[in-house]
Amino acid sequence: MPHCSSMDRDTIMPNPSLRVLATFRHWGTTLPVWSGRLHKDYWPLAAQNIRAQGGRLLALWGEDRRTTEAGYLVHAAFLSETGIVRTEMIVDPTTAAYPSLAAIFPGALRMERALYDLLGIRATGVNDTRPWLRHAAWPADQFPLRTDFSGEGLDIAADRDYTFLPASSPDTHEIPVGPIHAGIIEPGHFRFQVLGEEILRLEERFGYTHKGVERLFQGLDVAGGARLAGRISGDSTVAYAWSYAQAVEQITSTQVPERAQWLRALCLERERLANHLGDLGAIGNDAGLAFALTQFQALKEDLLRENQHYFGHRYLMDRVLPGGVAFDLTAAAIAALQGGGRTLKTAVRRLQEILAEHGGLRDRVVQLGIIPPERAAHLGLMGVAGRASGQAWDLRVQFPHPPYDQLQVQMATATGGDVAARMAVRFQEIFESLRLQEEMLRKLPDGNIYHPLDLQDAVGEGIGWVEGWRGEIFFWLRIEHGQVRRCHPQDPSWTLWPALEEVVLRDIVADFPLINKSFNLSYSGHDL
Amino acid sequence: MYRILREALRLGKAGEKPPRTQRDPASASPSCFRHSLSIRHVDAGSCNGCELELHALGGPHYGLEQAGFRFTASPRHADVLTVSGPVARHMVAALHDCHNAMPEPRRIIAIGDCACSGGVFRGSYAVMDGVAETLPVDLQIPGCPPNPDALLQGLLRVSGDRAET
CATH class of the missing domain: 1.10.645.10 (Cytochrome-c3 Hydrogenase, chain B)
Known part of the structure; x- marks a missing residue:
């Protein structure tokens, strides 16, 4: 079970159709979070159960726990009618593989590809193993979220090797757009396949604005984390800062x-x-x-x-701070x-x-x-x-x-x-x-x-969840000794x-x- | 149509008058920049905050075009390259391509704390800690994000103007 300062061990998940999660426990927080660990074999099954109920995937991320546990941890958060179901699973470092959820939740595919780029653990059961967030900034055999990431061999070369989906017919032509766009907007690449004017396929390619945020968080104090959280996406700074603050306040049992x-x-x-x-x-x-x-x-x-x-x-x-706000x-x-x-x-x-x-x-x-x-x-x-x-x-x-x-x-x-x-x-x-x-x-x-x-010896995991203007911002945070050990924001x-x-x-x-x-x-x- | 006209009249002139400027004799900017700058902006990994302020600068409160400045879609028409963000490694090649496509004379402005020195992203494996690490920067406009007034002042400086005293 994850270490959590405010876990209520007596509460059992009330939802009978999620029986596979019967061992899951409620976090004693204002948020309805059910948390627990699954064996690899039950990972897709739990996702299927949640899907069958009309639930959806909120976030998927990973963590290098080789020094404290038996390997990597893959985390996923789902939305079910009872609230957030947060699961984790141990991934054996020798195989570094786990079953994919992409067939159940289509949105999982890119998250799993990104997880490989950053942590080097591979989702099995899908054909698409192309990188997602990694272009050429770091070598393909290095993974920034591993604790032994050396930071050597960094590069500024362009991403020339990415394989876009091939043209579906010889009559189509391709229009590549980006990463720099005509207007004042963020960078990303769009590959259109068109027949005349009509769009037959659009393929997105992102990662251009990857800044290594998750690794930057590691080792920050709580105030530094708040500043960075407010700059993950500038147009949603309040939503990010608030969800981060929620997670911190959960861990420290702070009454705002x-x-x-x-x-x-x-x-x-x-x-x-x-x-x-x-x-x-x-x-x-x-x-x-x-x-x-x-x-x-x-x-x-x-x-x-x-x-x-x-x-x-x-x-x-920087108006929303863990513990309250910075203005009146x-x-x-x-x-x-x-x-x-x-x-x-x-x-x-x-x-x-x-x-x-x-x-x-x-x-x-x-x-x-x-x-x-x-x-x-x-x-x-x-x-x-x-x-x-x-x-x-x-x-x-x-x-x-x-x-x-x-x-x-x-x-x-x-x-x-x-x-x-x-x-x-x-x-x-x-x-x-x-x-x-x-x-x-x-x-x-x-x-x-x-x-x-009270950050003295603050330790544990927390979740923040805020309805931003675009949609809900999810924030998972692990704090050890008053410092951010690992976090994952999901836009x-x-x-x-x-x-x-x-x-x-x-x-x-x-x-x-x-x-x-x-x-x-x-x-x-x-x-x- | 009538209602659109009525709303346009109701809004009237928004914001303050742009500052009166004169040629700064100390400026090394080419005289052809004066009252006429075409600006190509590149987001090199910003959080999007600086872009919000650049959009605001183009709004009716600030009179960007009254000063003779405009954003251009192509670097081939641009006198000034503005760059925001700490320069993500994944953006360096595209940023260089954009810069190389610009005609001389040209100037580069680093917009925001991240573009000046990396900001909160400084030290990350994935960024360059500022534009100056990869391109010659002529002017830095700090701020997180810098407000439209600061951006306009910076553009005026690069155009070789200064506020009339």
């Missing part, structure tokens, strides 16, 4: 003051607002409606300036933010009506880039893209952690699964975030904003990027930017 929890949620909703505003403008722009870009950019900039003025950072970086709001600030919220709501309402009536825009976004609900369920989509394809899942609704348990979040959903549906969900979420902001500002509890952590983009490959099929290349922007997935959060 109520006011701090509310202020965190305020930051998270403002992060959602800023990103949805920016993306709606950018979607309009990609459809040739520069008016939308200008208007939404102006609204977003006003919001960012409020952030700077009242919270101390335009993107709210005065009564005057609360009144000003309430006023700002009302102005924003009126402005967005007007723009929503204009965009809904704009024939040119509707012509571009309706019935474009469709991912039907059944495919979304198969691929395990979550977040904005999932909710726009009928996946009624929002962490703030299903497993609300404080303060969302007192706020009754209204989930935004649509079933169309096209760009228009993703826009509609974003509009709904803007209004809901503004409603939540108004309610939080009105009911903001008094009290402290920070509770000091929703891991699951959503493969869906993008599917969603563009039969559409034309010129529509790709529009479809891509409606998802706006993270490269940095994915490449780590």
